[in-house]
Amino acid sequence: MMRGSRLLQRGVTLIELVVFLVIVGIALSAVLGVISRAVATSSDPLIQVRALELAQAQLDEILARKFDENTPSGGVPACGALGGSACLGISPDSGYDDVGDFNGYSDSSHPGYTVQVSVQNAGADLGLNAADARLITVVVSAPATDRNPAGTSVTLSAYRTNF
Numbered sequence: 031m032m033r034g035s036r037l038l039q040r041g042v043t044l045i046e047l048v049v050f051l052v053i054v055g056i057a058l059s060a061v062l063g064v065i066s067r068a069v070a071t072s073s074d075p076l077i078q079v080r081a082l083e084l085a086q087a088q089l090d091e092i093l094a095r096k097f098d099e100n101t102p103s104g105g106v107p108a109c110g111a112l113g114g115s116a117c118l119g120i121s122p123d124s125g126y127d128d129v130g131d132f133n134g135y136s137d138s139s140h141p142g143y144t145v146q147v148s149v150q151n152a153g154a155d156l157g158l159n160a161a162d163a164r165l166i167t168v169v170v171s172a173p174a175t176d177r178n179p180a181g182t183s184v185t186l187s188a189y190r191t192n193f
Contacts, residue, residue, distance in 0.1 A: 081143060081172040081184040088145050089168045089186050096128045097192045108192045117161060120149050129164050129190050142173035163191045
């Protein structure tokens with residue numbers, strides 16, 4: 031041992047402790063900011079998936095119906111075809127037994143979501159007579175979120191032909 035030399039002190043000075051606490055505080059606030067942002071937006075994908083599921087279910091339900099009020103069971107002969115009765119066209123009624131009945135349909139029975147349906151003749155889009163195909167468009171409006179205050183909407187469309 032050396033005599034007369036200073037003894038090494040072990041420990042932390044007050045300034046080092048304060049600097050350490052400031053650095054840890056800044057890092058902790060950054061981490062908490064990221065976590066709070068993730069928690070705030072975590073419901074957005076669930077809302078979008080729910081809207082998509084509602085739109086797909088409604089579209090599937092409509093596509094399962096016959097083409098026209100005068101379409102016979104099985105679809106043969108097709109209305110408007112040789113040997114078939116004349117097509118009535120898009121004529122909504124409360125029976126919802128054919129595609130045209132869903133034109134103007136609206137459903138808000140799912141809290142926060144609104145389902146709207148439009149049906150229009152669109153045979154020309156497919157190179158057919160105008161009345162030989164119908165374009166079905168389902169729009170589901172989802173509730174607003176913090177990240178998207180206007181809300182989201184999902185639109186699905188499909189053609190139904192007169193076969």
